[in-house]
Amino acid sequence: xxxxxxxxxxxxxxARSPADLVMRLEDVSYSVGNRAILKGLSLSIPRGSVTxxxxxxxxxxxxxxxxxxxxxxxxxxxxxxAGEDLGLxxxxxxYTLRKRMGMLFQNGALLTDLSVxxxxxxPLREHTDLPEALIARVVLTKLQAVGLRGAADLMPSxxxxxxxxxxxxxxxxxxxxxxxxxxxxxxxLDPIAMGMVMRxxxxxxxxxxxxxxxxxxxxxxxxxxxxxxxxxNAGAIAAQGTPVELxxxxxxxxxxxMAGLEEGPVAFxxxxxxxxxxxxxxxx
Amino acid sequence: xxxxxxQLREKALELxxxxxxxxxxxxxxxxxxPATIARPSLVVAQIYNAGALSLVIIMLAxxxxxxxxxLTGYDIxxxxxxxxxxGSVSAIALVKELGPVVTALLxxxxxxxxxxxxxxxxxxxxxxxxxxxxxxxxxxRVCVPRFLGGVVSMPLLAGIFSMIGIFGAQLVxxxxxxxxxxxxWSELQAAMEPRYISEGLIKSCAFGVAxxxxxxxxxxxCLPTAEGVSRATTRTVVNSSVAVLIIDYxxxxxxx
Ligand SMILES: Nc1ncnc2c1ncn2[C@@H]1O[C@H](COP(=O)(O)OP(=O)(O)OP(=O)(O)O)[C@@H](O)[C@H]1O
Ligand SMILES: [Mg+2]
Numbered sequence: 001x002x003x004x005x006x007x008x009x010x011x012x013x014x015a016r017s018p019a020d021l022v023m024r025l026e027d028v029s030y031s032v033g034n035r036a037i038l039k040g041l042s043l044s045i046p047r048g049s050v051t052x053x054x055x056x057x058x059x060x061x062x063x064x065x066x067x068x069x070x071x072x073x074x075x076x077x078x079x080x081x082a083g084e085d086l087g088l089x090x091x092x093x094x095y096t097l098r099k100r101m102g103m104l105f106q107n108g109a110l111l112t113d114l115s116v117x118x119x120x121x122x123p124l125r126e127h128t129d130l131p132e133a134l135i136a137r138v139v140l141t142k143l144q145a146v147g148l149r150g151a152a153d154l155m156p157s158x159x160x161x162x163x164x165x166x167x168x169x170x171x172x173x174x175x176x177x178x179x180x181x182x183x184x185x186x187x188x189l190d191p192i193a194m195g196m197v198m199r200x201x202x203x204x205x206x207x208x209x210x211x212x213x214x215x216x217x218x219x220x221x222x223x224x225x226x227x228x229x230x231x232x233n234a235g236a237i238a239a240q241g242t243p244v245e246l247x248x249x250x251x252x253x254x255x256x257x258m259a260g261l262e263e264g265p266v267a268f269x270x271x272x273x274x275x276x277x278x279x280x281x282x283x284x
Numbered sequence: 285x286x287x288x289x290x291q292l293r294e295k296a297l298e299l300x301x302x303x304x305x306x307x308x309x310x311x312x313x314x315x316x317x318p319a320t321i322a323r324p325s326l327v328v329a330q331i332y333n334a335g336a337l338s339l340v341i342i343m344l345a346x347x348x349x350x351x352x353x354x355l356t357g358y359d360i361x362x363x364x365x366x367x368x369x370x371g372s373v374s375a376i377a378l379v380k381e382l383g384p385v386v387t388a389l390l391x392x393x394x395x396x397x398x399x400x401x402x403x404x405x406x407x408x409x410x411x412x413x414x415x416x417x418x419x420x421x422x423x424x425r426v427c428v429p430r431f432l433g434g435v436v437s438m439p440l441l442a443g444i445f446s447m448i449g450i451f452g453a454q455l456v457x458x459x460x461x462x463x464x465x466x467x468x469w470s471e472l473q474a475a476m477e478p479r480y481i482s483e484g485l486i487k488s489c490a491f492g493v494a495x496x497x498x499x500x501x502x503x504x505x506c507l508p509t510a511e512g513v514s515r516a517t518t519r520t521v522v523n524s525s526v527a528v529l530i531i532d533y534x535x536x537x538x539x540x
Pocket of ligand 2: 061183
């Protein structure tokens with residue numbers, strides 16, 4: 001795996017010309033009501049790379065992915081994917097672009113009225129006229145890749161959280177997308193499944209020439225997997241670089257996050273009145 | 285005082301926005317109707333959900349409404365010595381008015397809430413977003429089939445309600461109150477005009493469109509949380525019922 005990472009790193013170094021940047025965010029802001037969630041974010045993602053987005057809970061990582069896929073529109077700034085400004089696309093143009101994307105949702109988001117098999121087959125049935133035999137072949141291959149071929153006939157309600165996410169991963173790759181976007185792919189996986197998913201992500205990326213974007217707060221896994229990573233804090237980019245660079249980053253907030261310390265500029269506690277005073281009933 | 289005015293203004297703005305959103309959503313559904321009809325299996329499944337699963341409650345309600353009509357109708361008519369008119373009175377009341385309206389109210393509670401909470405839960409669990417990401421329009425795959433299922437089911441259910449209702453009125457009138465069966469049915473046949481039936485049909489079609497569109501819209505636009513879904517479900521019942529009663533008045537006035 002180290003080898004693979006090194007190759008990708010080398011690719012990365014030469015991949016800074018605009019044509020190779022398949023995704024670009026320019027000064028993107030997004031707020032809900034009058035609460036700013038993302039503040040003037042800029043980042044670029046080169047073709048064929050594995051890019052990590054890390055950051056504490058609630059800093060807007062999922063929101064960032066929703067912006068990148070056009071599920072929500074930025075208040076200001078531009079989101080450019082494969083040369084198209086998402087803000088300017090019509091619904092049908094957006095759908096055409098999305099056929100080239102796969103997304104793994106934080107909780108799987110399987111269609112609860114369909115079996116595991118039908119969930120994975122769903123994109124094929126919607127977008128292709130493949131004969132049943134071929135659909136079966138593709139679906140079983142993808143389920144085998146996530147180790148759940150035997151669960152093909154189960155319903156989503158009969159799966160554990162980790163299994164559901166692996167099925168969702170199979171569904172995300174069934175159309176052989178160019179971009180794969182993962183929201184917390186490791187949360188709730190046991191070490192065996194985690195290793196499997198990590199190898200799968202790497203393999204998909206290197207053999208199919210995918211561009212992968214992974215959101216996660218698992219620092220150790222990201223260090224192994226990502227070619228390049230962004231650390232998000234409070235809706236802005238706190239640091240970026242290769243995992244090695246990030247591990248040596250001197251900024252206190254980044255150090256605190258990478259090392260998992262409670263003390264530091266990133267507040268673990270949501271703003272609150274003084275603890276002792278509140279316990280004594282002096283403040284509410 | 286200025287607080288009240290500000291609040292009123294906010295409510296009015298909210299209402300305007302919601303009406304506009306509903307109209308746009310309704311248009312978006314109508315545009316997607318032909319494509320959905322081209323793949324009828326989804327709609328058939330929803331006709332089963334909205335129609336077949338509502339059958340028992342509709343039939344039960346129809347029977348008892350009809351029986352009450354039989355009792356009350358007989359009580360009033362016999363004062364004027366015209367109890368043989370029971371058949372025509374209850375049939376006209378059922379076909380024109382009670383059938384469509386009561387069916388629609390029950391439908392909002394039974395099928396409408398089911399649709400709202402189902403779509404709301406799909407939203408809360410990111411299933412709608414997942415469809416979007418698979419380049420499948422959730423309006424086409426999720427909303428329109430449920431809408432059409434309701435539109436098709438409503439007139440059928442109203443028809444069944446009226447028939448069972450007439451049977452119930454007959455049960456009470458003929459077997460309990462001893463109205464002559466021949467008179468009951470011949471009066472009914474003589475008084476029933478095609479325009480009553482078409483009036484009932486038009487009403488229940490309109491109710492079907494209104495109730496289904498409201499249920500689907502509330503689900504699609506709800507806040508994706510447990511509380512949001514439950515509130516949307518309540519709103520479905522309230523808004524559908526109010527809409528049904530207002531539309532009923534307007535249509536009755538127009539078709540008088
Ligand atoms: N629809 C919304 N309405 C109000 N606030 C929202 C909404 N969506 C997101 N937020 C807020 O935006 C912030 C970022 O949310 P987001 O889901 O992007 O966080 P995240 O980085 O993915 O967190 P986690 O790691 O826990 O998944 C949160 O503080 C959340 O409260
Ligand atoms: Mg998240």
